[in-house]
Amino acid sequence: xxxxxxxxxxxxxxxxxxxxxxxxxxxxxxxxxxxxxxxxxxxxxxxxxxxxxxxxxxxxxxxxxxxxxxxxxxxxxxxxxxxxxxxxxxxxxxxxxxxxx
Numbered sequence: 831x832x833x834x835x836x837x838x839x840x841x842x843x844x845x846x847x848x849x850x851x852x853x854x855x856x857x858x859x860x861x862x863x864x865x866x867x868x869x870x871x872x873x874x875x876x877x878x879x880x881x882x883x884x885x886x887x888x889x890x891x892x893x894x895x896x897x898x899x900x901x902x903x904x905x906x907x908x909x910x911x912x913x914x915x916x917x918x919x920x921x922x923x924x925x926x927x928x929x930x931x
Contacts, residue, residue, distance in 0.1 A: 875901030
């Protein structure tokens with residue numbers, strides 16, 4: 831399993847997001863893995879990667895092979911794009927947000 835971040839992950843920021851969610855103690859234990867993120871400099875820029883079950887060298891080669899347009903590997907860039915587009919369709923901005931009166 832591989833987790834890729836564009837920026838150094840912050841346990842404090844992640845913890846503040848789950849503090850009001852059920853079972854937050856369990857969620858915090860799971861989120862502590864971000865402390866293991868390793869800084870990697872690829873040919874397209876700096877990333878932070880967490881790896882389980884593979885060597886970091888192999889993961890970096892795979893990530894670099896998937897960096898077509900920038901530092902974010904193309905499958906992740908496309909997944910983010912599709913999720914954002916889907917979210918905007920499923921949760922449109924209410925009309926009252928556009929009333930300037």
